[in-house]
Amino acid sequence: MSKIKKENDSILFSILGYVLITSFSIACLIPFIMIISGSFTAEDAIMRYGYSLIPKKFSLEAYGFLVKSPEAIIRAYTVTIIRTITGTILSLFLMSMTAYVLQRKDFPYRNKLSMFFYFTTLFNGGLVPTYILMIKYLRLKDTFVALILPLLFSVFNMIIIRTYMSSLPESISESAKIDGAGDFRIFIGIILPISTPAIATIGLFSALAYWNDWMYAMLYTQNDRLYPLQYYLYKVLSQIEAVKNLTRANINVKYTLPEESYKLAMTVVATGPVVFLYPYLQKYFIKGLTIGAIKG
């Protein structure tokens, strides 16, 4: 009797589960499908019928426009790629070196310095003083450095690396010390290589932060040669008129720019690589999340 009841409960539970998870997954996918489908739809079909999940009238016109004047996109891609690579490498080096020092139990200032870093997560000066410092006093407006600096260091990521490093057996660096290796050599030659699991996942989070950032670009650059991809995309989406004038002046075309589908094609081109890379990277992100979650 109770067994049947138990089975009924399980069935009810499974149905609820499949319905919820399937519908939420579909909701997560639909916007992507809409954008892709819209980017392949002819402009007049969008004007007449609106966006739809399957193109009503297939067209490559929008991509044609993108291919005709690709300079801006290629430049934005170049800026983003260089920014992501430099930023991630610098930030990983800085954070792991700091983490190494702070986890050394024989380092006398470790508690005071940990507090020095941690305090900034409790209280900070806010956006405006930082902005004035960057623009007026350091004169970093419209420089590549201004795109790198703000995302260089995250206390939480540093703590994750530190926790990982301090879980390593001490005997590893002990023997190197006996062999006469200095602290920096131990860090570069021993600790850094065996910390790759933690550093790699934190690296992915850093890289994603650099890749997706547009806010700091908006704050610190007005030079379109320095626009990273996401900010360029934002500019295109919000100022399609400007782009229209630009393409008109540049290629002397008679027909007008297919505004709506152009926006969508632009979005696809800007998002595509991340979405394609994503399935390969996902498991590392999940691993990183799990490290962070367990250690708080």
Added chain:
Amino acid sequence: MQSNINNLKLQKHTTPKLGKNGFIKNIKKNRTLLLMISPAIVYYVIFMYLPMLGICIAFQNFNYVKGVFGSPLVGFENFRFFFITGDARNVTFNTFAYNAVFVSVNTIFEITIAIFLSELSGKYYKKATQTIMFLPYFISWVVVGAFIYNIFNYEFGSLNTFLKSLNMKPVNVYINESVWKYILLLANMWKWVGYGSVIYLSGIMGIDNEMFEAAFIDGANIFQKIRYITLPSLTPQIVVLTLMNIGQIFRGDFEMFYQVTGNNPMVYKATDVIDTYVFRALINSQEFGMSSAVGLYQSVLCFIIIMVTNYIVKKYHSDYALF
């Protein structure tokens, strides 16, 4: 192992309390380590602690040319405008209310989805749906803004296309304040629930399987198992994550509010949070004094709420205290 611990204790006894001479000795002894940590210290002094001194701008009639050292002090003048116009009340309420709703709704959904994912069968189904649900985390808010525009834009948005196909009147949400709280809630869920459920799922995976087996033998049904094993085991994690969120309750997610609403002035009253308010005052109207006053107001609010929460938690359940 034992000798290692003893070594440590010995060092702890000998290193501190060395006086002035010892301080120099200490620096000399640790010069490599100090050198290694100095780049991060320099970075923090310049980009975190200098701006903290910069909060004096909040009390100045800041003149960009004269700078921090040359601008005249005006006391609390910069705060006045913010409070008198009622903007303070509005943006503070919005920031608090949005975050409170986001945290509660997201936590419930994240835990529900994590529990279902851990209990359902079908390896490929679970893998595929988990991958799809985690995908929005990777997308920048600019792209999410584009999605929102595609759904809601008046002329050819999917919502209106759909309404028209049912012979209903199209709606213009961009002039309608009241719907934005739902749109923002949905956008926020869409972006974060997959991510959060991964964290809770890893927590569930860490629960000792023997407990579930024992419950099964005792004849517990699936709802009882969740009620009496899964949820209690997850409690520490839920508490810690919620506490961290409470500490951030006066910080609005600038990127989300800016991109999802498209910085639309028609709906500011319903969608403006402290962060977007500061950003606009700084970038659009260059009001350095006022914007840094609001920023300082926010920093102080955050600091107070973190301290108070931590104090209360420490008093009642010191395991969960943040520091």
